[in-house]
Amino acid sequence: MFFKKKKPRLVATEITDINFNDIIQDEDQPVLIDFWAAWCGPCKVLGPVIDELARDYEGKAVIGKINVEQNPGLNQHFQIKSIPTVMLIHKGVLKKRFSGLVPKPDLADMLDQCIAENDEEE
Numbered sequence: 001m002f003f004k005k006k007k008p009r010l011v012a013t014e015i016t017d018i019n020f021n022d023i024i025q026d027e028d029q030p031v032l033i034d035f036w037a038a039w040c041g042p043c044k045v046l047g048p049v050i051d052e053l054a055r056d057y058e059g060k061a062v063i064g065k066i067n068v069e070q071n072p073g074l075n076q077h078f079q080i081k082s083i084p085t086v087m088l089i090h091k092g093v094l095k096k097r098f099s100g101l102v103p104k105p106d107l108a109d110m111l112d113q114c115i116a117e118n119d120e121e122e
Contacts, residue, residue, distance in 0.1 A: 031063075
């Protein structure tokens with residue numbers, strides 16, 4: 001009665017060595033991927049931001065997370081040297097890649113720009 005029910009919290013899609021191609025291959029929307037590990041301090045700071053972006057961009061972009069320890073194939077394929085690493089992929093092309101903490105407004109700007117370019121192409 002006095003308490004508001006919390007909305008279900010949308011979290012980023014968990015991407016693995018197994019499901020990567022199914023999620024990314026034919027995706028027309030921009031895909032933002034966070035490479036992270038449980039022991040990484042900066043990753044713990046960035047994780048909730050990535051989840052917020054998943055909620056904010058639902059239906060406009062795919063926001064995902066890859067645990068580098070559980071997915072060594074993707075870790076090796078993308079040559080991840082430090083974490084967190086954030087990548088923006090659109091239509092199979094790597095558009096941006098950052099290592100370290102990236103502020104939410106910067107990530108949102110990248111996504112907005114990529115979405116606008118996608119809308120212009122259609």
